Amino acid sequence: MKYTKLGKTGLRVSRLVLGTMNFGSRVEEKDAFAIMDRALELGINFFDTANVYGSLGGGEQQHxxxxxxxxxxxxxxxxxxxxxxxATKFYQQMDNTLDGPNDAPGVSAYKLYRSLAASLKRLQTDHVELYQMHHIDHGINWEEIFxxxxxxxxxxxxYYAASSNFGARHLAYADAAAEKRHFLxxxxxxxxxxxxxxLPELELLPTAQDLGLGVIVWSPLAGGLLADDxxxxxxGxxxxxxxxxxxxxRQQIADYADLxxxxxxxxxxxxxxWILHNPAITAPIIGPSSLAQLEEAVHAVDIQLSADTLARLDKIFPGPGGPAPEAYAW
Structure with missing residues (x-):
């Protein structure tokens, strides 16, 4: 396994993140245990979860x-x-039986404190290294949340504050607010x-690089559309x-399979x-449902894509043309 620093921190993390979203829904507990054990053996030290992950089947959620x-x-x-x-996350409503004004999705100090306390209890730990806001709250008060x-x-x-599903402008707002507080x-x-x-190549990825933020990629296989066959x-x-x-x-997917x-x-x-080739990326999240899928995914870290291959991928899946504004303005 290869490792890199998480953004501007000194924390070293594996180039693949073990995603746990399938644990408890598509993956039974004993199999999840085996996957996590094997991930450690393979050198994956970065695990991602969220307080709302997990279900009982039949669509019934057990956050x-x-x-x-x-x-x-x-x-x-x-x-x-x-x-x-x-790494874990907070933002979503946790209990559909509660309908109080502070139980709805969002970001606040109230929600952070309560969500973190509950997550630590479930995770049977006294800390999390990375605590992520699961989505942008457009009414966020940075003084309050920081x-x-x-x-x-x-x-x-x-140990560290982080975000998920933020826009580039939100990252800039957060950075400005943190600088005022002399906060990381x-x-x-x-x-x-x-x-x-x-699309993130237009604004999100350049902004993250400029601000020294790590970028963790979710759904690197586009929900399975970039998976085999x-x-x-x-x-399903x-x-x-x-x-x-x-x-x-469909033609793109077929051409990609041929390549x-x-x-x-x-x-x-x-x-x-392809994702690992991008210097803006810290690591993609993999969500294996079996040991075989985990073993297969680890090989990706050692694949070196040639300039010709990267050009052919650009032809099959055209990007926005680079970062803004050069991608669309003279």
Whole structure:
């Protein structure tokens, strides 16, 4: 495994992040334990979760279930907790039976304190390394939220503040607010980015680089559309996504599969390797449902894409033309 620093921090993290969203829904607890154990053996030290992950099946949500599974894995000992850089998130409504004004999705000191306390209990730990706001709250008060983060950092319950699904302007606002407080501020942004969605190249990725923020990529395989044999899948969530593709998008996927076949690499690993090639990216999140998927994904770290291959990928999946404003203005 290869490692890099998380943004402007001195924290070293693996170039792949183990995503746990499937734990408790598509992956049973015993299998989740095996995946996490093997991830550590393979050198993956960066685990990502969220307080709303986990379900009972049949569409019924049991928010917090994934954190509970991770917590029980930590409780086995063997220095599991000490070996993991743990990231979790808060923002969403946690209990649909509550309808109070402070139970709705959003970001506030109130919500941070309550959500963090509940997550720490489920995770059976006294701290998280990275505490991420799961979505932008357009009414956010940076004085309030950074004051709460500073308090939790001072208590050792959180090591770093981070965001997810923020726009470039929000990262800039946060940086300006943190500078006024002489506070480190956000250290990373978790964002949706892949060959089929290259819009972040316009503003988000350049802004993150300018501000020294790490970028963690979610859905690097575009919900499975960039995974092996995507067009031939006939059942499940991926099949539903395939049905919604336009003819031109289907052709892109077919051309991409042909290229990967020429390279002798899986579609999944080429998609991951393409993301890892970008200097703005810290690591993509992988969400294996089996040990085999985990073992396969680790190979992506060692794939070196040639200039010719990168050019062919650009031709198949045209980006926005680079960063703004040069991408669209003279």
């Amino acid at each position: 917090g279930r994934t954190e509970e599974i991770v917590g029980r894995w930590f409780a086995q000992g063997g220095h599991r907790r000490e070996k993991v850089v743990l 004051g709460a983060y500073e308090n939790m950092i001072a208590q050792g319950k959180v 501020g956000l250290v990373s942004e978790q964002h949706f980015y892949n060959l089929l969605n290259r 995507a067009l031939s899948v006939t059942a 969530r991926r099949a539903e996504r395939v049905k919604r593709l336009s003819p031109s998008q 990967c076949h020429e390279l002798g690499e899986s579609e999944s690993n080429v998609a991951l390797a």
